[in-house]
Amino acid sequence: MKTNDELFKNVISHAKEYGFVFPSSEIYDGLSAVYDYGQLGAELKNNIKTYWWKAMVQLNENIVGIDSAIFMHPKIWKASGHVDGFNDPMIDNKDSKKRYRADQLIEDKITRYQKDGKTEKANKLQADLDNALNKDDLGSLKAIIEEHNIVCSISGTKNWTEVRQFNLMFSTQMGAMAEGSDEVYLRPETAQGIFVNFLNVQKTGRMKIPFGIAQIGKAFRNEVIARQFIMRMREFEQMEMQFFVRPGTELEWYNKWKETRLKWHLALKPDQSKYRYHDHVKLAHYANAAVDIEYDFPFGFKEVEGIHSRTDFDLSQHQQFSGKKLQYFDPEVNQNYIPYVIETSIGLDRMFLTTLCNAYEEEDLSTPEKADSRSVLHLHPALAPIKAAIFPLTKKDGLPEKAREIMDALKMDYNLIYEEKDAIGKRYRRQDAIGTPICITVDHQSLQDNTVTIRHRDSMEQERVAIADLERILEGIVGWKSLLKEIL
Structure with missing residues (x-):
């Protein structure tokens, strides 16, 4: 029986061996916390995005999608609070010179207590951590680290610096000349691009409250402590939807989206016991409700998606800093107001890792x-x-030609692979390893009666079907319709 650490290492190894995820710039010894998606990883990632977009935009008449720029006016990040408040509590070990996030050091200790059966101690430590974070009390974080004898994983010592805040935004210069250029930021989230386009979308789309704006895009955070494979990266992708509602109705919509988003995850038929809600103990200053959908990774429960009731903070801030009115006239109540916002935000890379695990x-x-x-x-x-994978049983007797004929008929609608090397059993194993749902084998009988053998990945059962029925069978197994019906 493998430990969780061994299992996670095997998932990472499998992801590289079969072309899902590679360390970025690997031939130059890599770049910390940056990864490339390989040929199969890019396909899986695109399919996750498609599933989210179809569920969010296609199935909801009152949600539309946009694609905003990565570079935005620097005042946007002042208005959003990122310039002044987008920080992590950091601590250094003086002996190893290694830097850690103070809260993560404590969370790791909580996990160790739980694994050792010290539940009461773990709960007490969690309460102390929550209290310190709520008060932004950096001194208490260090005191907790010292009290629980938390040591550096490299030096093994407790020779710690003070805890201090570290801003996570990447900045760069925009302009032809360095001395005359403006400082701009790589966006640390995609949400602000939605907020500053609120009126553009509302007016051009003739949208009526309640309505949502969805977006998939890259974001960048200068994570000092990036770990756990693609769980926490410096360049990552988000799938976010901001849902604009009438003030006073926000908690009703918050509960609705909380249920809707968990349903989206569970429609993929995972082990449901690995999912849970985690209500935020420390609410952001702009929020009146917040919850995470967490998944039980091999390294413990971690956030995959967040649902937040952000009140009218974002639009109010941008109205103040831009000097432009960001109000909506609601004919049903005959008044102008700044809408409240319910946010659903999921990390695409984390969802990718969840899917693999x-x-x-x-x-x-x-x-x-x-x-x-x-x-x-x-x-x-x-x-x-x-x-689907298409195999001729042998490389002769007209079987490859028949297999290619089937491939040509189906590849306009489905991403297929053709393979004729090695014994059929080895070919099955390779397709199992990359998650191909069905394998289609063309044999000598196929030339006589236009039938093939379909072998199913999960059950490994085989059945004989007519070539003429393949398109219908494929659609029933891999088509989007059967999945989307689960969330309607």
Whole structure:
């Protein structure tokens, strides 16, 4: 039985071996906390984005999507509070010179207490951490670290500096000459691009409250402590939707979106026991309710998606700093007001990792006569990078030509792979490892009666079907419709 650490290492190794995720700039020894998505990773990532976009925009008549710029006017980040308040509490070990996030050091200690069965101690430490974070009490964070004998993982010592705040935004210069250029920021979130376009979308789309604006895009944070593979990166992608509502109705909509978003995750048929809600103990100053949807990764429960009731803070701030009115006239109540906002924000990279962790299995297929096993990704068929693999049983007798004929008929609608190398069993194993839902084998009987053998990934069962029925069968297994019906 593998430990969680061993399992996570195997997921990371599997992701690289099969072309899902590579360390960025690897031939130059890599770049810390930056990753590239390989040929299968790009497909899986695009499928996750498609699922989110279809569920959010296509299925909701009152939600539209935009794509705002990464560079925005620097005053936007002053208005949003990021210039003054987008900080993490950092602490250095004087012996190793290694820098840590103070709250994460304490969270790791809580996890160790829980694993050791010291539940009461873990709960007390969690309460102390929450209290210190609520008060922004950096001195208390250091006192907690010292009290619980938390040591540096490299030096093994407790020779700590004071805890201090570190701003996470990347800045750069915009302009032809360095001395005459303006300082701008790489956006640390995609939400502000939605807020500053609120009136543009509302007026051009003739949108009526309540309505939402969705966006998928890159964001950048100078994470000093980036860890756990693609869980926390410096360059990442977000899928966010800001839902604008009438003041006074925000908590009703907050509860609705809280349920809707968990339903989206569970429609993929994961182990439901690995998901939970975690209400925020410390609310942001602009929020009146906030919850995380957490997933039980091999390294513990961590946030995958957040749902926040942001009140009217964002639009009010941008109205104040820009000098432009960002109000909505509501004909139903015959008044102007600044809408309140419900935010749903999911990290695409975290969702990618959640999907891999959910899907990965090292399956023992041994019998009394023979030892056997396989590594398999039980991806939801709609998310699978390759929808079907097409195999001629042999490389002769007209079988490759027949297989290519089937491939040509289906590849306009589905991402397929053709393979004729190695024994059929080895080909099955390779497709299992990348999550391909079905394999289609063309044999000599196919030339006689236009039938093929379909082999299913999860059950490994096989059935004989007519070539003429393949399109219908594929649509039923890998099509978006069956998945989207789960969330209607």
